[in-house]
Amino acid sequence: MSMLMNRIKPNAFSIATAALLAIAIMLLSVPLAFAQPDLDVNTPSILVIKKSLSQRFAALTPHLDAGAVGLTADGLIAIRDASAASAVAATHTLVEKLVADDNQDRASLYREIARANGRADWENDIKTTFGERFINRAQSGWYYRDSAGKWIKKP
Amino acid sequence: MNMIKLISKHLGQEKLAAVAFLLSAACFAIMGGCSTISFFPTELAQKAADKVIDDIWPASAAAKVPVSMSVSSSDSAAVARPAGTPAK
Numbered sequence: 001m002s003m004l005m006n007r008i009k010p011n012a013f014s015i016a017t018a019a020l021l022a023i024a025i026m027l028l029s030v031p032l033a034f035a036q037p038d039l040d041v042n043t044p045s046i047l048v049i050k051k052s053l054s055q056r057f058a059a060l061t062p063h064l065d066a067g068a069v070g071l072t073a074d075g076l077i078a079i080r081d082a083s084a085a086s087a088v089a090a091t092h093t094l095v096e097k098l099v100a101d102d103n104q105d106r107a108s109l110y111r112e113i114a115r116a117n118g119r120a121d122w123e124n125d126i127k128t129t130f131g132e133r134f135i136n137r138a139q140s141g142w143y144y145r146d147s148a149g150k151w152i153k154k155p
Numbered sequence: 156m157n158m159i160k161l162i163s164k165h166l167g168q169e170k171l172a173a174v175a176f177l178l179s180a181a182c183f184a185i186m187g188g189c190s191t192i193s194f195f196p197t198e199l200a201q202k203a204a205d206k207v208i209d210d211i212w213p214a215s216a217a218a219k220v221p222v223s224m225s226v227s228s229s230d231s232a233a234v235a236r237p238a239g240t241p242a243k
Contacts, residue, residue: 041203130204133205
């Protein structure tokens, strides 16, 4: 038995070889470890919020077109020019409610996406990233408020 | 394998084992640290944002701007630049 143990007893050389092999395997597995799947934006609660935002969009569009409402850099919307709302025959209160409801949904959306992907701490980053994409994809003529607070009309 | 033998000749087997052990311990420590510090995946978030925008804004309302053109909203000139127009 002791003879057998002596035969399979690892010497320093085999330990070194095994350790170097382990390092090689680890280095090769680094890209796999850092590969991340797409963010999940289709959980039941996110679908409900998206439906609500989508349904409200038709009511918001005339105000976005008229410049009464604009997008903000932090992923929300805001009243830009209340007088422009009268041009689309809407009371200020109605526009305020639309904006408040939409912002509530947007805040819930960012929170739910962060939560659904197991990273509640990403909420602010998600908010900012969505804000940028909303502005990038806004229609020509719509207004957006940049991070310095300046309203800009998309050409 | 020959390289290991060559190094072991110069260092001695015990030293080589110690160096390899320390190296692997360092690798484990780095990988462990990296797995706990996870960076925000901006590109994935941009893709997710586009998916959401496609769902909530009708195709006619949303301009199709590729993610690669995405810029900070503080860069007003770049945001205002129409799709496909190069920066000056």
